[in-house]
Amino acid sequence: MPQRLIQEQTQKLAQQQRLTQQQMLFVKMVEMPLNELEESVLTELDDNPALEVGDKEPIDDTPSSEGDPAADTEEAFMEKTEREEREEALDSALEGLGSDDELPPVSSGHQMQDNADYEEIVYGDTTSFYDKLKEQMGMEDLTETQRDIMEYLIGSLDDDGILRKSLDAITDELAIYHSIDVPEQEIERLLKVLQGFDPAGIGARSLQECLLLQIARKPEGRLKELMREVIDNHYDAFLKKHWDKIQSEMNLTDLQKETLRNEILKLNPKPGASLGETEGRNLQQITPDFIVETDEDENSISFSLNHGNIPELTVSPSFTDMVHTYRNNKQGMNRQEKEALLYAKEKVDKAQGFIDAIKQRRHTLYLTMKAIIEYQRTFFLDGDEADLKPMILKDIADKTGLDISTVSRVANAKYAQTKWGTFPLKFFFSDGYVAADGEEASTRKLRLTLKEIVEKEDKGRPLSDDALAEMMKDKGFPIARRTIAKYRQQLGIPVARLRRV
Missing domain, CATH: 1.10.10.60 (Homeodomain-like)
Structure with a gap:
């Protein structure tokens, strides 16, 4: 008797976390080094007529702000012509909003496309090394405990994407510090899952294993077999670049030797570099984001955030007044006036969101640097690199209450100027x-x-x-x-x- 296919409709309730536009703006800002943030502020001032430079000195909203070295640029920003240009931009925008027969611009397909492009740019620019691996982890069917172990493994990778810790040490650390008591075999099984993530070679415990993991993903064939044989059986000769010895022991022709050598040299010994958090950025002059001061006599350390040339930002009174005026006269508004209200409200909301994101960035950077100084207090006092304590991203995340991915973004491309020199924040982290x-x-x-x-x-x-x-x-x-x-x-x-x- 033939089987009948029955189509059923079922409902499934699932939680899905999606970042709001404001959260994405903060994520983007917290990863920016100071010079990029300065450019972003200038761009936003040009693009949004509702965002203006305030009349006062920049307000330092973090507890570490005394002695901030921000440059005095308010005069250049606050000339009368600047305010006049913004008034003209407002008038021009309102005059060009279209007739009563046109739809309000906020509902247009073009604007929706702009928003989609914006989200894509944000995700492309701000996804960190840690996040990219965590996203792939989310596609695996893991229990809560397995996810915790996997996150710990990811957090233990160095900048090259290599796991330098032994599984035995990780087993002990999970049991002591996180009350996760699992056999080493379970951690190794999860490591194998991690090693299946992109790029190939991630999660390897040595250069040899890293190369073998990449070779394993090559198409089946004689070349793949020979590559594996070189790394498996002639690894010492390979490290010493003794290709004549490899050729002799494997009975290769000159052409085979050169082909094999060229293919192996295409492998990436540092797969983590391809997930680099500064991906796509141009090299820029180093500008410290933190200024750390030490007083050896009083055994004290203080620090401040470098706000550079970023002025105090405020929402344009012209725009906020217009929003209030139109809101109080909703009944008598025609289509063009409604469009003007929607336009003004959109610009005001965007300006306020931009200001809030900058404040949140400063607070997050302050919390992170404060925790780093507390952890590495001895080094900041004596400058001896040997006095740096073991410290990983999770240590700072636990101390500040921030997410590990947020700490990772703060540590990315940021520098601290100290009495002993200027160091990238990543310098202070080690196993x-x-x-x-x-x-x-x-x-x-x-x-x-x-x-x-x-x-x-x-x-x-x-x-x-x-x-x-x-x-x-x-x-x-x-x-x-x-x-x-x-x-x-x-x-x-x-x-x-x-x-x-």
């Missing part, structure tokens, strides 16, 4: 490592110690990785030879054979 004495230290301190040992070695008889491991152990860092090799590569230090003078 932790438990030394021999049981005290947690920054992996940066470990790398500095390794670099110092290599700098002091006898260049006629450079130390092998095994010898370096022994010396690191003597200094309180009992780490394996393969870990020495990993940090040596990160520091750009060649193998002992190539260091010999």
Whole structure:
């Protein structure tokens, strides 16, 4: 008996989070460095006649604002001709609003298209490294606990997209700090899921694994097999660029060797760079977003936000008065007057939203920098890089109550000017490592110690990785030879054979 197909209609209730236009504006602003924000303010002043420069000095709305180095640019902005131009812009806009037979502009298809373009630009410009991976995580069928673990794994990736921590260490951290007690095998299973995200190679635990993950996504064929064999079985020769040795051991022709070499060189050793948070931006002169002052005698630290050339912004009285006037006379309004009201209200709302977003950005930057200084107080007082404590995005998120993705955006492309130099905010973040004495230290301190040992070695008889491991152990860092090799590569230090003078 043939089966009958039955079509049923069912209802499903689902929660879907969508950012409002105001939230997207804030997201965009909080990621901007100061020089980009200055350009954005000037553009908005030109585009929106309802947004004006105020008569007073810029109001510093954060507790850290004393001594702000903002430049004095109010005179240039507040000349009489500026106000006259805005009055003319208002009159011109109202006069060109069309006849009674035309539809109000706010409901036009053109404006809806503009809004769609705006949202696309916002998402394209502001999605961070963390968010892009989190978006892909949202497409996986995970329990709440699995999502927490996955977020922790994503937050533990370095800027290259590599997981430098061991799964054993992550298991301990989840149990101690987050009360998530799961076997290491479960974390490894979730890591495999993460390694399936784009771009290929993300979540690898070593350069070798990173390359193998990328090769695994290549089309099946002889070339893919040979690429895998090089990285699997001839990795040391590959690192040393001994392609003649690889050719001999794999019985390759000259053409095969060159083809294979060129294909492997196309692989990306830093997949995280392709998810870079400054994607698409031009290189700009570094302008510090924070000015940090230290007083060693009083053992005190203070800081201020650099507002640069951003003036106090206000909503145009001409526009707000017009909105009030029309609202009080709704009954006697014709079509053109209604259009004028809608136009004025739209510009006023947009101007106020822009001002609110700038204030919210300042407050968010203040909270983040305050937490960073509290965490890294010793470094700000003495300037010794070895005194930087282990600190990840989640530490600052927990301390401030902000979302991890917000902290990530604040840390992106922002700089702090200190007594010891100007540093990117990312400089203050690093993973932790438990030394021999049981005290947690920054992996940066470990790398500095390794670099110092290599700098002091006898260049006629450079130390092998095994010898370096022994010396690191003597200094309180009992780490394996393969870990020495990993940090040596990160520091750009060649193998002992190539260091010999």
